[in-house]
Amino acid sequence: MNLNGKQVTILGAGITGLEAAKHLAVSGIEVVMLERTSQPGGQAAALSCKAVDGCVRCGACMVQERLKEIMRFPNIRIISDARVAQIARQYGFTITCESNKGVSTTHSDAVLVSTGFQAYDPSAKPYGYGYIPDVITTLEAEALLKRHGKIQRPSNNQEPKSIAFIQCVGSRDSRLNHPWCSKICCGSSLRMARLIQHRQPGTLATFFYIDVQTFGKNFQHYYDESKNTIQMIRAIPGDIFKTSDNQMLAAFFDPQTQKAGEAVFDLVILAVGLTPAKENVELARLLDFPLTPWGFWRSHRDGATGRAKGIFTAGAALGPMSIPECIDSAGQAAWDIVQFLGTT
Amino acid sequence: MPFQKETLILGSGPCADQLVGHLAAHGVSVRQVTMSGAAAVNLPTISGGKPIQRLDGAQLVQCQGIAGEFSVVLDDGTKPVRYKVSSIVVVPECLHVPNHDLYGLNPSEKVLALSALEKMLQRGSVQAIIPTQARVVFLNSWSIDPHPVMAQAMLQGCLEMQQKLDVRTFFLCGNLKVSVDGMEACYELAKKAGTAFVKFSDRFPVLVPLADGRIQIDYWDETTRMEYRLVADLVILDEQIMPDPRLADIVRQLRLESDDLGFAQSDNVHRLPNWTNRRGIFVAGGARAVLTEAALSVDANQTAQNVIAFLSGLDRAPLPKVEIDPGRCARCLTCYRLCPHAAITMEPRMIIHAEACQSCGLCVAACPNRAIQLQDSTLETAFNQQAGQGAQAQAQSSDCIPRIALFCCSRSAAQARELAKSMGHQLPASLRFVEGVCGGTFSVRHMLTAIEAGLDGILVLTCHEGNCHSGKGPHEADKRVREAARLLTGAGIAPERLQFTTLAANMGREFAEVVNGFEEKIKALGPV
Numbered sequence: 001m002n003l004n005g006k007q008v009t010i011l012g013a014g015i016t017g018l019e020a021a022k023h024l025a026v027s028g029i030e031v032v033m034l035e036r037t038s039q040p041g042g043q044a045a046a047l048s049c050k051a052v053d054g055c056v057r058c059g060a061c062m063v064q065e066r067l068k069e070i071m072r073f074p075n076i077r078i079i080s081d082a083r084v085a086q087i088a089r090q091y092g093f094t095i096t097c098e099s100n101k102g103v104s105t106t107h108s109d110a111v112l113v114s115t116g117f118q119a120y121d122p123s124a125k126p127y128g129y130g131y132i133p134d135v136i137t138t139l140e141a142e143a144l145l146k147r148h149g150k151i152q153r154p155s156n157n158q159e160p161k162s163i164a165f166i167q168c169v170g171s172r173d174s175r176l177n178h179p180w181c182s183k184i185c186c187g188s189s190l191r192m193a194r195l196i197q198h199r200q201p202g203t204l205a206t207f208f209y210i211d212v213q214t215f216g217k218n219f220q221h222y223y224d225e226s227k228n229t230i231q232m233i234r235a236i237p238g239d240i241f242k243t244s245d246n247q248m249l250a251a252f253f254d255p256q257t258q259k260a261g262e263a264v265f266d267l268v269i270l271a272v273g274l275t276p277a278k279e280n281v282e283l284a285r286l287l288d289f290p291l292t293p294w295g296f297w298r299s300h301r302d303g304a305t306g307r308a309k310g311i312f313t314a315g316a317a318l319g320p321m322s323i324p325e326c327i328d329s330a331g332q333a334a335w336d337i338v339q340f341l342g343t344t
Numbered sequence: 345m346p347f348q349k350e351t352l353i354l355g356s357g358p359c360a361d362q363l364v365g366h367l368a369a370h371g372v373s374v375r376q377v378t379m380s381g382a383a384a385v386n387l388p389t390i391s392g393g394k395p396i397q398r399l400d401g402a403q404l405v406q407c408q409g410i411a412g413e414f415s416v417v418l419d420d421g422t423k424p425v426r427y428k429v430s431s432i433v434v435v436p437e438c439l440h441v442p443n444h445d446l447y448g449l450n451p452s453e454k455v456l457a458l459s460a461l462e463k464m465l466q467r468g469s470v471q472a473i474i475p476t477q478a479r480v481v482f483l484n485s486w487s488i489d490p491h492p493v494m495a496q497a498m499l500q501g502c503l504e505m506q507q508k509l510d511v512r513t514f515f516l517c518g519n520l521k522v523s524v525d526g527m528e529a530c531y532e533l534a535k536k537a538g539t540a541f542v543k544f545s546d547r548f549p550v551l552v553p554l555a556d557g558r559i560q561i562d563y564w565d566e567t568t569r570m571e572y573r574l575v576a577d578l579v580i581l582d583e584q585i586m587p588d589p590r591l592a593d594i595v596r597q598l599r600l601e602s603d604d605l606g607f608a609q610s611d612n613v614h615r616l617p618n619w620t621n622r623r624g625i626f627v628a629g630g631a632r633a634v635l636t637e638a639a640l641s642v643d644a645n646q647t648a649q650n651v652i653a654f655l656s657g658l659d660r661a662p663l664p665k666v667e668i669d670p671g672r673c674a675r676c677l678t679c680y681r682l683c684p685h686a687a688i689t690m691e692p693r694m695i696i697h698a699e700a701c702q703s704c705g706l707c708v709a710a711c712p713n714r715a716i717q718l719q720d721s722t723l724e725t726a727f728n729q730q731a732g733q734g735a736q737a738q739a740q741s742s743d744c745i746p747r748i749a750l751f752c753c754s755r756s757a758a759q760a761r762e763l764a765k766s767m768g769h770q771l772p773a774s775l776r777f778v779e780g781v782c783g784g785t786f787s788v789r790h791m792l793t794a795i796e797a798g799l800d801g802i803l804v805l806t807c808h809e810g811n812c813h814s815g816k817g818p819h820e821a822d823k824r825v826r827e828a829a830r831l832l833t834g835a836g837i838a839p840e841r842l843q844f845t846t847l848a849a850n851m852g853r854e855f856a857e858v859v860n861g862f863e864e865k866i867k868a869l870g871p872v
Contacts, residue, residue, distance in 0.1 A: 149853050331645065
């Protein structure tokens with residue numbers, strides 16, 4: 001199918017957008033990627049490699065790989081620090097975007113929304129996030145690992161002796177109306193705990209959970225091994241307090257003793273869930289495309305007709321997805337775009 | 345533009361049939377082997393596309409050749425026939441095996457596997473085998489974790505029974521798997537509809553068949569800390585979802601990597617989604633993983649896309665050529681055995697096929713006769729300048745500044761180096777840098793020559809085990825460093841001057857740490 005001369009604008013240059021761009025470029029399509037931040041790569045680019053003795057299949061390195069791969073395509077152009085200001089609809093899409101290089105206008109025959117997710121802000125949870133410095137999110141822990149290679153307590157830059165990993169913060173939460181599992185947190189937290197124990201031997205790790213979710217093909221083996229070094233508690237703490245000696249006290253209902261349990265930690269890492277990006281509402285308005293009741297993007301496959309024609313959606317913008325799932329989703333969207341452009 | 349040669353599809357089922365339909369519609373001639381005696385269901389209807397050649401129940405008995413020019417022999421039980429195909433997609437369905445053994449329960453009218461229940465629900469025949477107000481118990485594995493795809497099917501079956509029939513459902517599990525789209529919402533619905541969920545962590549239920557065939561379940565509930573007895577009118581067992589056992593033979597015939605579970609794709613993120621160690625051979629659906637129904641459909645689409653990109657020659661960038669010098673080749677088959685991409689054939693000369701070769705250089709480094717050359721001169725040039733003879737002419741090593749060469753894999757360590765530089769990490773001043781496509785490119789000769797040329801230490805950096813594009817890069821590099829270190833020891837040189845370390849592309853900080861640590865070590869050892 002000859003699609004030379006066709007143009008597609010991709011909103012968001014994370015793993016999903018990059019993978020889709022590659023597929024589209026192969027078909028000869030001119031691709032313009034608009035990236036909100038200063039660099040392509042998205043949120044997965046901020047993740048650290050979790051390898052201990054060998055690769056643990058976290059997939060974080062795949063972003064670098066995709067970035068390198070798309071460089072061979074002259075028909076992919078990336079505009080960073082971009083903000084979509086206006087979208088006009090007539091014979092396709094005319095997108096006005098503002099970046100620090102000024103205002104530019106691109107015309108495209110189709111648009112792919114791959115704007116990703118926003119991590120849940122746990123300030124509203126009773127975990128002291130925001131005012132206890134040693135309560136941090138998984139993303140902040142990733143940043144610490146990336147910067148120092150080790151985990152330090154933000155309050156005193158010392159290495160913690162004990163760490164609590166609290167799962168499902170902002171996920172599987174009916175009170176928040178978040179009836180979804182964020183899919184990636186169990187895997188990322190357990191891999192992170194084992195990386196820290198590998199680099200900072202003797203660190204005690206406690207994992208608070210509802211149900212441990214499967215990640216990776218070799219899950220059972222990895223999970224069984226994790227149980228040897230990580231204390232697993234099937235409960236989610238109700239509260240976290242700061243003690244007088246600068247530790248965090250987590251109060252929870254211990255299912256084993258059937259009593260209120262307490263434990264103190266040097267550091268608490270909250271596995272914050274994947275939620276819809278707050279920019280979705282404005283972008284959906286510009287595109288005149290429906291969102292789900294929760295604010296994620298609908299799949300273009302759910303009856304994208306009328307005004308929604310020519311708009312495609314993929315990746316974690318649709319709901320929580322792992323990196324491999326984002327790659328599949330990008331492949332699907334690119335395929336659908338190629339079919340669409342081939343018939344218009 | 346129609347594609348000249350056929351593509352062979354091994355497998356049937358929804359994913360295979362959707363893929364076949366897409367390829368045919370895009371002008372690809374397809375030959376589909378359904379792997380079972382029965383004709384495949386859901387036959388795609390194609391208008392205006394290429395016709396599909398179908399062989400029901402045939403077996404792949406041989407595969408020769410390389411990407412673009414495979415020669416396969418298919419045997420349908422009557423006579424083996426040879427076909428020329430340009431690409432191959434392996435796409436069988438997974439096998440479902442009911443967990444009777446796991447629970448120690450025999451199949452009966454009161455003990456059904458999920459697949460059997462699904463069929464009965466479709467036909468509306470479940471009511472006939474259960475009393476009104478029946479207690480229906482779903483068993484979803486507690487001692488080992490079920491696959492989320494199985495948990496999804498169990499949960500959906502449970503919800504349907506609870507909502508539509510006059511029953512009381514119980515869902516017994518260890519970790520409830522909800523990491524599939526919509527499953528947490530489905531779990532909430534089932535709870536609201538009246539399903540009782542009981543989860544076990546370390547004390548597991550005891551199942552005893554009664555004389556009337558019903559199953560008595562004694563369990564300890566973690567939430568209330570009490571013993572309970574439940575007599576089930578109907579027990580629904582979950583199933584193991586596993587790769588088709590015939591996949592093992594296909595993997596062998598096609599010389600594919602496989603994973604620990606028996607799927608025809610190694611557990612390596614760089615093979616995702618549909619790539620294998622061999623160019624032109626793809627895996628989809630049940631050949632690569634257990635996938636949900638929705639994911640199987642997605643996979644059919646993206647596989648079609650990846651196959652078409654390959655057939656159009658756009659699946660990869662041009663690579664440096666690797667060639668065998670027939671004058672030097674002793675046909676020892678070292679390269680043939682080592683090549684992770686099955687790109688080398690003997691006919692009767694050893695030939696490296698550019699169409700299949702990924703230019704990893706494993707064979708170049710391993711050839712005992714140095715008969716294989718990487719046509720890309722950048723590696724040897726860089727080596728000569730940085731670590732070989734060229735290095736000799738440069739400044740003498742001194743006690744305080746050791747001369748160190750880094751041999752780096754282009755996909756991991758070389759990128760980590762760029763990252764380290766961009767992050768502003770300090771690196772030793774006297775570093776020499778040699779980059780190869782894969783860490784397996786570097787030979788024992790490279791290492792020894794560099795030491796001979798006056799270098800004080802060599803650090804070989806590759807990706808982590810399990811993350812290599814060539815599959816065996818880190819393993820081979822490690823082996824060669826050990827071999828070179830052994831030879832150095834024999835010559836009275838400290839083997840610590842050679843070091844092998846693995847790094848990922850995103851480990852800029854670790855790169856600096858490893859390199860600076862190595863410099864410290866070499867400083868302490870002093871000049872050779």
